[in-house]
Amino acid sequence: MSSQAEPAAQSAAIGAAFADDAEAQARFLAHKRYLAWRRRLLPVGAVLLFLLLWWQAVERFDIKPFIAPSPVAVAQVLYERFDMLMSNLLPTAIEAVCGFLLGNFAAICLATAFVWRKTMEEALFPIAVMVNTIPVVAKAPILVLLLGNGMEPKIAIAAIICFFPTLVNMTRGLRDVRSEQLELMRVLSATPSEVFFRIRVPNALPYLFSALKIAASTAVIGAIVGEWIGSTRGIGALIIQSTYNFDSPLLYATIVVGSTFSALFFGVISVIERRTLRWNVGHNA
Amino acid sequence: MQAADAVRCERLTVRFTTERGTVTALENIDLAIPRGSFLTLLGPSGCGKSTLLRVMADLIEPSSGKMSVMGDVPAVARLNREIGFVFQDAALLPWRNVLSNVTLPLEVGGGKALPGARAPQDLLALVGLSGWEQAYPHELSGGMRQRVAIARALVSGPRLLLMDEPFGALDEITRDRLNEELLQVWASTGTTIVFVTHSIYEAAFLGQKVLLLAARPGRVRELVPVTLGTPRQLAMRETPEFVALAGHLRRVLETC
Numbered sequence: 001m002s003s004q005a006e007p008a009a010q011s012a013a014i015g016a017a018f019a020d021d022a023e024a025q026a027r028f029l030a031h032k033r034y035l036a037w038r039r040r041l042l043p044v045g046a047v048l049l050f051l052l053l054w055w056q057a058v059e060r061f062d063i064k065p066f067i068a069p070s071p072v073a074v075a076q077v078l079y080e081r082f083d084m085l086m087s088n089l090l091p092t093a094i095e096a097v098c099g100f101l102l103g104n105f106a107a108i109c110l111a112t113a114f115v116w117r118k119t120m121e122e123a124l125f126p127i128a129v130m131v132n133t134i135p136v137v138a139k140a141p142i143l144v145l146l147l148g149n150g151m152e153p154k155i156a157i158a159a160i161i162c163f164f165p166t167l168v169n170m171t172r173g174l175r176d177v178r179s180e181q182l183e184l185m186r187v188l189s190a191t192p193s194e195v196f197f198r199i200r201v202p203n204a205l206p207y208l209f210s211a212l213k214i215a216a217s218t219a220v221i222g223a224i225v226g227e228w229i230g231s232t233r234g235i236g237a238l239i240i241q242s243t244y245n246f247d248s249p250l251l252y253a254t255i256v257v258g259s260t261f262s263a264l265f266f267g268v269i270s271v272i273e274r275r276t277l278r279w280n281v282g283h284n285a
Numbered sequence: 286m287q288a289a290d291a292v293r294c295e296r297l298t299v300r301f302t303t304e305r306g307t308v309t310a311l312e313n314i315d316l317a318i319p320r321g322s323f324l325t326l327l328g329p330s331g332c333g334k335s336t337l338l339r340v341m342a343d344l345i346e347p348s349s350g351k352m353s354v355m356g357d358v359p360a361v362a363r364l365n366r367e368i369g370f371v372f373q374d375a376a377l378l379p380w381r382n383v384l385s386n387v388t389l390p391l392e393v394g395g396g397k398a399l400p401g402a403r404a405p406q407d408l409l410a411l412v413g414l415s416g417w418e419q420a421y422p423h424e425l426s427g428g429m430r431q432r433v434a435i436a437r438a439l440v441s442g443p444r445l446l447l448m449d450e451p452f453g454a455l456d457e458i459t460r461d462r463l464n465e466e467l468l469q470v471w472a473s474t475g476t477t478i479v480f481v482t483h484s485i486y487e488a489a490f491l492g493q494k495v496l497l498l499a500a501r502p503g504r505v506r507e508l509v510p511v512t513l514g515t516p517r518q519l520a521m522r523e524t525p526e527f528v529a530l531a532g533h534l535r536r537v538l539e540t541c
Contacts, residue, residue, distance in 0.1 A: 180376035181376055181378065183339075183342075183344050183370070183372070184370065184376050185393065186343075186344060186363075187342050187343075187344070187363060187369075188389070188390050188394055188441075189363055189366065189393075189394045189395070189397075190395075191394075191395050194392075194393045194395070198378075198389070198393065199378070202378070202380040205380075278421075279379050279380040279421050279422075279423070280379070280380075
């Protein structure tokens with residue numbers, strides 16, 4: 001079939017080709033459904049198998065609860081102390097989300113400045129790299145000293161942790177524009193702001209979302225690490241307390257809560273990405 | 286007389302300076318392209334045919350000599366939106382659907398009025414893409430993308446259409462069909478077209494004249510008039526007249 005047939009004729013031809021072979025298409029769809037279910041069920045099965053092995057290992061080898069708790073004990077804590085766990089998740093979640101918004105916003109602004117004036121990048125990028133090399137556990141006490149013992153230092157840590165990947169990706173996305181698109185805009189006598197909003201920003205979105213997905217998980221880690229120092233509430237504080245009390249079922253349950261939140265956060269960003277970047281499917285395929 | 290020509294160059298020279306020294310891309314080009322005509326630029330790679338096109342579009346500054354487009358310097362013609370440009374690989378914006386790719390030239394340019402603007406729907410009909418308005422570039426074939434690019438280049442009503450090997454990446458059947466369609470677009474819009482190609486047959490079939498450029502440095506080798514009748518049909522490529530013309534172009538190209 002010619003790729004350049006009249007549109008109507010082309011779609012009619014495609015329709016006819018499918019209608020001819022209803023049975024084959026049903027088989028094809030059934031196979032596709034099977035693959036989709038397999039993709040969903042295999043990880044669930046693997047997790048269940050892992051939990052089973054873990055549980056059996058704890059039972060058989062009589063592992064002490066303070067070394068590693070049985071998954072049953074962890075599930076029990078999750079169920080019985082659900083309210084307490086949720087009230088500790090709340091501050092961590094607020095810190096992570098605020099840090100995420102703040103850090104990414106700052107990174108997007110700085111990336112814009114970098115692309116606007118190369119001088120800005122040459123002057124400031126080395127500083128960003130230096131800050132990024134400081135380990136999180138070292139940034140945390142510095143920020144607690146600077147910002148006190150409230151939510152602020154945790155938000156700041158989450159923000160700083162999000163900042164760097166977004167800065168690097170966004171700068172690259174705004175800059176890696178195909179030269180022909182820029183030539184096109186020049187032929188059209190487009191203004192610099194038209195080039196920025198119509199070419200550079202949409203071009204940067206796939207890069208930005210890659211960074212945001214990384215940031216979604218690291219922001220939660222940042223907030224938790226921030227709570228390790230002198231906090232009484234939050235997932236991080238709970239981790240420290242349960243560790244010192246040898247309360248390993250609570251420790252594990254806390255980790256489950258924190259990771260679940262992280263995964264949900266990641267999932268939300270992925271859904272937004274899929275909605276926003278429908279045009280990008282060709283590149284992902 | 287100058288107003289009768291869409292493009293004029295006098296002793297146009299373009300040099301690029303790189304780490305490895307200075308390259309003369311074009312040397313002493315003298316050329317006049319009448320309004321409403323169809324000129325094809327043919328030459329070996331490195332002969333500066335794309336460079337010449339880019340000087341016309343004000344994408345490259347000439348090193349010396351004069352270039353005028355629509356009776357003024359290229360920058361003024363560009364600001365007056367007299368120029369449409371079609372790139373080798375369409376250069377569509379992947380985040381915009383067909384219709385909003387075509388309307389892009391109407392949205393940019395600092396809100397300048399475009400008295401010659403054409404209706405996007407009419408142009409899509411002209412290039413055979415009615416019904417594809419909502420499709421995204423990744424859903425289109427290479428030939429369809431190039432049709433969208435042609436519609437986009439024409440939407441602001443330019444009087445000069447510059448095409449840089451627009452069908453170079455397409456299969457031969459698609460290229461033939463687009464060649465015929467382009468001639469229809471030319472006939473119905475009256476736009477002056479300058480068309481760069483490395484295909485002898487395309488150059489001879491499309492152009493009223495073929496400008497042969499020689500390489501290193503790029504200079505005019507020969508301006509060959511095409512005596513085929515109009516409207517052109519693909520079958521004309523089998524006439525002795527066409528075969529003789531293609532043979533002549535080939536022989537000259539071999540010495541470029």
